[in-house]
Amino acid sequence: MMQSAEVRPESVPAVTPFETALGAEVSNIDLSQPLSADQFAVVEQAFLDHLVLVFRNQSLTDEQHLAFASRFGELEEHINKPTRHEQYEKVQVFSNVKADGTTLGVHPERGTLVWHTDKSYIATPSLATVLRSPAIASEGGDTLFANTQAAYDDLDEATKRRIAGLKAVHSWERSREKVGERPATPEQIAAAPPVEHPLVRTHPVTGRKGLYLGNHASHVPGMDFEEGVQLLAELERFATQDKYVYRHKWQVDDVLMWDNRGTMHCVTPYDAVKEKRAIHRVVIRGDRPF
Template sequence: MNSLHAPAASSAAASADVAAHSLFTPLDGIIGAETDRLDLSRPLDDRTVEAVRTAFRDHHLLVIRNQSLDKERMYRFAELFGPIEGHMIRLSDGSKWDAVHTITNLDAGGNPVAKPFISSNYFWHTDKSFLREPSLLTMLHAVELPPNGGDTQFADMIAAYDALPEDTRRRIDGLKSVQSLEFMRRYTGSAPPTEDDIVAAPPIAHPLVRTHPETRRKSLYIGMYSSHIEGMSEEEGRALLEELLEHATQDRFVRTHRWRHGDLVFWDNRCLLHRATANYEMGKHRRVLMRVVVKGSVPE
């Protein structure tokens, strides 16, 4: 039975590789690919869906240009990659984010404000690493943009791991770092989590070096949620985490995405860090992005 089905499976994979290559163009630099040949306001055929999934596997960061999506269509597209994730973050009125929600610099009256509501977005992180099953994919859609700036940066943790000295790789393979929502709030100067938040998401240990479930490539799994390292003193563990983060976010591992209106950007949280940049006049210009997140699996 397996011998009969293997060639068909292999042929399908090869076809998806070819389609992905023809549909997406690699971006300059270390990571990412883009296309302006899709209209996500309409359902995609199966061949195109597989091509997009293949491109995501290979490039980890995809940019689909010139989209105009409502929340329903964005949800349906994201759902092609897995179950949609709920959210813990509460708005100023106490309500939680919807599955598809907006990231903005606006106050309750719709006016731009100089200080962001969520300051942690401006620190390097991978989404929801403090959960047992952290986020797989995060998707942003540009609705309103400032005339300049408001960029998002991405750092390639596979390349960063590969570039470590061999003795450092041996030292850190097998270690576990504790991911903590409470630590992140202190680290970034954000409001402390509620008791309900802490009960829902207690600190959890994940591999410091994560293996990608599809490519089997190793990557650093670090960022603002990384509190300490199991089996090390707090001081030694913090020093190592900060050393790795400094290494991993060097310019040679980082891509800066300069937004265009209509961009749909999504990335692989299993092997990329990201952060927003406050390089525009927040108190003057509106910046509105729609966001949705796909749930992932337990890191290995």
């Protein structure tokens, strides 16, 4: 039986942290219904404590998905128009399934295969991302999350001193080049010109510091270009060691949400010819990193 049928409207959600560096499952909750203030408070605190939340067996419509995400703040659309939902402009669809039911044969968005934090190429990157999974691959297509706050904490003091005060330039155009995706269009470049963010950002609610990197990060201003690229790569390798990572193995009708202010993520490849995978995505507007 679906979990949603068993949950009473005023049930208290249960939060079960994973044994990994981040992530927790929230159960005894039905996201198809509006959450009470008390229920939402439990979810919001778990989100701040664990950075990644998993809700299983949530069969949502796009409207319900949007309604749940909007409890966390204002929603925003994406500059990548080819992935926009036909009906709901604030829903993106990452799917390799064509309208006739056959598969595209290629991964729908190569930029998701490399470590990144969502929309760091704009001045006010996404606070959180909320995904749901109408269709999953039987093998591959896992989403990996790295806890960039735990990684920052573990850096040696010399490295912390070296990177304190440094910035990185984040660029949608450069990010597309690096992964060999459809090049950024002039319209996209105008909508998202390169922007600088601190290499170490402070979470505006919890005050924790974390590395702020990923594929959208291009180079370090004021530093030799290649040297900056190497520094970013070195820090990314450090932050994505297994001990900082949670691997999400999808089930149909998962809802998965994460805090972009303290994490990076990527998806593992799957057989885009044989497998059918569809993920719907909604993002919540964030603040300027500091």
